[in-house]
Amino acid sequence: MSLATWVNRHYSEKGPAKWLAFLLELVAASVLFLLMLTTCLDVAGRYLFNNPVPGATELTRLGLALMVFAAMPVITWRAGHIVVDLLDRVLGKKVVKALGLVSALMISSSMYFLAVRIFELGERSLRRGVVTEFLGLPSGYIVQYIAIMSWLTAAGVITLGVYRILFISHK
Structure with a gap:
């Protein structure tokens, strides 16, 4: 295969x-x-x-x-994260969809701006030559990797969140 x-x-x-x-x-x-x-x-x-x-x-x-x-x-x-849906039955489908959209927008924008700051810190670490304590590896590359993965996560949150809210009906 x-x-x-x-x-x-x-x-x-x-x-x-x-x-x-x-x-x-x-x-x-x-x-x-x-x-x-x-x-x-x-x-x-x-x-x-x-x-x-x-x-x-x-x-x-x-x-x-x-x-x-x-x-x-x-x-x-x-969508493998833990989700608490205590109020979903009480609030109704439209309110749950609206809250889901607001949640996706808040989480994705938070991840995006957090990643921007993390990437800047990685650049600063590389400019200053910051290395790990024992092995002497440049730590800025790991920090920038974290920022890139955070950007991918932000993209995943917004695309999946909007897709699920607009195109998948709730039970």
């Missing part, structure tokens, strides 16, 4: 979004595997050989940022 066939069978998204979701999940899964491997090697090295993996804690921090922010746009697009 080819990769395209497998992706088409397992991903419900349409067009480029399908391949973007696959790529982001591949990044998240790969980083998770590397985190597991790093942790196992660090623990084994520490307790069996009295020689831990240098920078394992720092690699774990960076890996967690990569993994979480790679998964965030996909989870958002698939």
Whole structure:
């Protein structure tokens, strides 16, 4: 079975979004595997050989940022977040749709402007030559990656939110 066939069978998204979701999940899964491997090697090295993996804690921090922010746009697009719908039956369909639209606009605009600020901080870190404490890796690239994934999440919130509100009827 080819990769395209497998992706088409397992991903419900349409067009480029399908391949973007696959790529982001591949990044998240790969980083998770590397985190597991790093942790196992660090623990084994520490307790069996009295020689831990240098920078394992720092690699774990960076890996967690990569993994979480790679998964965030996909989870958002698939509406995988926790939703509390206590008042949906009381308020009625039109009010719930209006509140959903307001919510999507607020969340997406917040994510967008937050990402702008995060990207600026990443640029500043790169200009100043800020590096991680132990391994000396430039931290600005990770910060800018977080901003880019936040922009993708904002795009996912607004497109999915508006689509669901306007085109999918509530129960």
